[in-house]
Amino acid sequence: MSAAAAGAEPRHPSRAPLAVVFLDGAYEDAAYYRSWAAAAGLVVAADGGARFLLGLGGAPDVVVGDFDSLPPADAERLAGLGVATVRHPTRKDQTDGELAVDEALRRGAGELVLVGALGALDHTLGHLAILRRLAERGVPARLAAPDLSVRVLVAPAKAVLDAEPRTRVSLVPLGADAVVTLTGFDYPLTRGVLPAASCLGLGNFIAAVGAEISVHKGAVAVLVESGRESFGGAPAPQRTSEPVSRAPGCRTPGDASDDG
Numbered sequence: 145m146s147a148a149a150a151g152a153e154p155r156h157p158s159r160a161p162l163a164v165v166f167l168d169g170a171y172e173d174a175a176y177y178r179s180w181a182a183a184a185g186l187v188v189a190a191d192g193g194a195r196f197l198l199g200l201g202g203a204p205d206v207v208v209g210d211f212d213s214l215p216p217a218d219a220e221r222l223a224g225l226g227v228a229t230v231r232h233p234t235r236k237d238q239t240d241g242e243l244a245v246d247e248a249l250r251r252g253a254g255e256l257v258l259v260g261a262l263g264a265l266d267h268t269l270g271h272l273a274i275l276r277r278l279a280e281r282g283v284p285a286r287l288a289a290p291d292l293s294v295r296v297l298v299a300p301a302k303a304v305l306d307a308e309p310r311t312r313v314s315l316v317p318l319g320a321d322a323v324v325t326l327t328g329f330d331y332p333l334t335r336g337v338l339p340a341a342s343c344l345g346l347g348n349f350i351a352a353v354g355a356e357i358s359v360h361k362g363a364v365a366v367l368v369e370s371g372r373e374s375f376g377g378a379p380a381p382q383r384t385s386e387p388v389s390r391a392p393g394c395r396t397p398g399d400a401s402d403d404g
C-alpha cells in the first residue's frame with residue numbers, strides 16, 4: 145500500500161526518491177509499465193494517463209491536469225478511490241505533463257521516469273523539453289518505453305550506459321551544435337562536434353560494456369534502443385504480470401484515501 149493510500153502527507157525525497165509520471169501517450173506493453181508502477185515510490189498521472197493505470201487495476205497517488213482527456217466516469221472513479229487531484233484550467237501556459245512533473249518534484253521526487261511519453265509528435269518533442277529542463281536543474285530524469293530509453297544531457301555532463309554491446313544509440317543536438325566524447329562505441333569521438341543541422345549522431349552502436357558519453361558543450365538527447373537503460377539512475381524493474389493494485393504508489397478500492 146502506498147503512503148498516500150494510507151493517508152500520509154507527500155513524501156520526503158529520502159523516502160520516495162523515484163517518481164514515475166504516467167503521461168497520456170502510447171502504452172504498448174502492459175507488463176513493462178506495470179513494473180514501473182510497482183517500482184515507484186510516487187506515481188503521478190497527467191490527466192488521461194490515469195486511465196491506463198485504472199486499466200491495470202490500480203490508480204496513481206495524484207492526478208494532475210485540466211481533465212479534458214480523462215472521461216468523467218474515470219474521474220468519478222478516481223475520486224471514489226480517494227485519489228488526490230490537482231486541477232488546472234484548460235487555458236494555461238503549461239502542458240499537463242509539465243504540471244505533473246512539477247507536482248512530482250513538489251512532493252519530493254529525486255528522480256523521475258516519464259512513461260506514456262510517445263505518441264503525438266508535438267507532445268513527444270515537448271517531453272524532450274521537459275527532460276532538458278530537469279537536466280538543467282540537476283534532476284535525473286528519463287523517458288522510458290519497452291524498446292527505448294531517452295535522457296537529455298546538458299554540458300558539462302557524463303553518462304555511463306549499461307546497455308549491452310550492439311545496442312543502437314543515437315545522439316541528437318538540441319538547439320545548437322554540441323561537442324561530445326564517445327567511448328566504447330562503433331563510431332567513437334573525442335571532443336567531436338555534432339552539428340545541430342545534421343544527422344551525424346544517429347545510428348551508432350555500443351561496442352563494449354560501459355560505453356560512455358561526455359557532453360562538453362551544448363545539450364543532446366541520448367536515445368538508447370533498450371527499455372532497460374538506466375543512465376546510471378534507478379535500474380529498470382523486471383516485467384511483472386502481478387496486479388498493480390497493491391503496488392507502491394497505487395490504490396485499491398479498499399484503501400484509505402488522502403485529503404486530495
